[in-house]
Amino acid sequence: MGFGQRIGNTLRVPSRGGRRAVVILLVFMLAGATGSAVALSGPSLVSGLGLGGGGQAAAALPAPVPVLGPLPADAPLPTPEGLSATLGPLAGAALLGDFAGLVIDPASGATLWQRSPGEALIPGSVSKVVTAAAALLTLDSTKRLYTRVVAGPTPDSVVLVGGGDPTLTALPAGRDSVYPQPSRLDDLAAAVGKALPGQRVRTVYVDTSRYTGPVLAKGWLPADVPGGYVAPIVPLMLDGGRADPTLQDGPRVAQPALAAGQALAEKLGADPGAVSETVAAPDAKVLGSVASAPVGDLVEHLMRTSDNVLAEALAREVAIARGGDPSFTGAAEQVVAALAQAGFDPSGVRLVDGSGLSTADRVSPKLIGALLSAAAAPAQGARDTQFLRPILTGLPVAGGDGTLDDRFDTARSTDGRGVVRAKTGTLTGVSSLAGVVTDTDGRLLVFALMSNGESPASVRPQLDAIAAALSRCGCR
Template sequence: MGGVGLGRRIGDTLRLPTRPGRVVLVVLVVLALAAAGGGAVALQAPNVLSDLGLRAAAVPEKTLDVPAPDLVALPAAAPTPSSAGLGSVLDPLAGSTALGEFSGIVVDPAAPRGAAPLWQQSPARPLVPGSTGKLLTAAATLLTLDPTDRLATRAVAGAEPGQVVLVGGGDPTLTALPEGRTGTYPDPARLDELVAEVKQALPGQAITSVVVDTSAWTGPELAEGWDSADVAGGFVAPMTPLMLDGGRRDTGVQDTPRVADPARAAGQAFADKLGAARVTEGTAPPNAKELGRVVSAPVSILVEHLMTTSDNVLAESLARTVALNRQADPSFTGSAEAVLAALAQSGFDVSGARMVDGSGLSTADAVPATLLASVLQSAAAPSGPDQGPEFLRPIVTGLPVAGGDGTLDDRFGTGAAAAGRGVVRAKTGTLTGVSSLAGVVTDVDGRLLVFALMSNGQSPATVRPRLDTIAATLSRCGCR
């Protein structure tokens, strides 16, 4: 019933012949809409009756109290902590030998990029970042792609009758779960939808075989510095541009063992749903007819999810997408170079940074805390007509909340670190001998601060509580 509004439907279907009947119907519709609109509208209903001639006099309207918002903007004039004040409380904590090789920095996101840090300790020293390296991939993604862009998986006609080619486009969120069920990814593309589109495009035609096309990416499936045990351990999958639910065996668990051949598994699931008996590997014919396509959630949503869950597979997929958009080689090497190039082109100083992957899972990665802080500073900076755009804001909105969700849900629970619960939002990074924490925190004066803390050489069991304590101390300190 395109273009037909509520009033037209009432007139066409009920056809009330008398004026009184029409008035009663209008009143009922008005009252129904008022009730749906909330208390403020409903309180005006007696005067609606008066206006329609159904009540002799208007009833005085009740004056409503103005609600006081629980969440308010931070005060723009909140005082900035001094370097001396921060040093007096952070230096003793950061000077502990238990932190091993340490680098840290605190900056004001409202200050111009390049302004002097509020506090620092060896901030230019490149250290292995762990998953805080995902901040670089997330920023490059948002700077390279449109936030509404989506990753696509396509089905095209094969070279033979009855053959369909499943073309991977780098979307790890594709799922074989039925509508109404979702695994770990938000609003995933659905294999069932792609199957339905293929059947609609080939009515009555028997589909005999499926070809799996993973030619969108190049190079090895595991990066330098990765441990192959991480696949069985559930932290990453062999990287191919076609997989279901990030290659997970258990689609509802974030870190669960992954399948050894994600593309083959996806092709087999597709073939089973189409009734095809054979699955092979190959490439789509040139200019093949597209039979269907399904897409992921928007890039901005994927970045938020990446920040919250620290999903390694999603990070690698986004890095490859950056490489393809920058016409670079979509391999581990090419995508890592493309990420840093995108940041450099946007004015970030990437001196000293070396990435060999997009997730920070590699022990061969090295990043200075200054770069992590600079990315977060831009993401958290004030925005508006005179202050700049919000290109990087999904990085901040996706950061886990201390003691609340994501990779911080079980941290900041005891001792001095407990003061940071609900106040600190940060990206974590943990590998053997590697601990990092980079995010934002609001101090007692209402000033938003950005911090990046990195440690190499000591056990995370020892270091992580100390990093949490430093971040929590920032939340308690006006430090002027």
């Protein structure tokens, strides 16, 4: 058995972020079960908890009742006939344009319903499932991305070396950016000051040599940068190139590496106007370094928020780890190669970027469904490692968070709120939705739905309705 086939059959455990989310949810559910037995009026609650005056004995609280548990292993399986009867009318709507989709039982791998599943369509951001899977199959989920400062070409200069971490922020500790556990420029500046005591830094250079090729992909528009969709892809930037580090979709800067260098120059007392590019000497002394959150956490974040820059960075890291060229072309090639090595069939896939922002990308629901099914498949034993789990733990919750926080709000889709977890994909004339849902019998199902050629304003509610129909259907 080759290495790739072995990877395809064993999957990695959830990242710390995923486990933490489940634990927190369980705590709140338990708290809700406990609180429901206590009077809701303020004085009664204080008295009942023994927090009031008078030295009264605290009332005994009821034992917590767990309400969040595993899905039943013997939940009945929907039938193809039942699913066709339920989904057929919804999937046959003319407003869906060129439509393809499928429903899979991840426990058995069986396809239960399908409509042109092998058709390669423009995926939009659902393509991030492909990039995320390649990253988790190629990189250790505990791996971090490092930004370094090294000695410059003169004694009074330093070089800020990009290591592919777009989460680096100039915000001080205690102030949140859009990224989880961001690396901080203040820590780099402090490290430089400690490494060069009493020495003034007059010049800051930036090194972006980790990546090659164009900074914008085929199919991207220059207006996408000020529009907030993406930044020029370089291995050094602050907050994903955002002008405002607290806005997920705020405008991006035109030269993110120089902006990062200028921010460091200000912190070191150097001239921000003198920042320029160079390539650090291979043996240059390291003066300081900072690290991103682990790859598993980064994958969860990019799935939840559909962060284009973070997806592009992880695609480049896949290329570097596999010995490919860290460009758009090289990253796309290595992402597809990583999936093929792991046993997935990439037939019909054509990628020009890692984020799905390009209209030149083509992916089939069959591949998206296979990746999500592998991520959702139950462990085969105590030593089975779940490589792809962070994809699931990062999926937005319908009507709850991420890119689904304002979806599933029509009469036909509200049943899916809190039950459907899915990745969205939206471009002009492109609408996709792919994820997992639990039906009324407690059976976990994977679905992948893609539409091209019609307005997302009319298509997205229809995709929501299809996913919601799965949530309320035993379909037998």
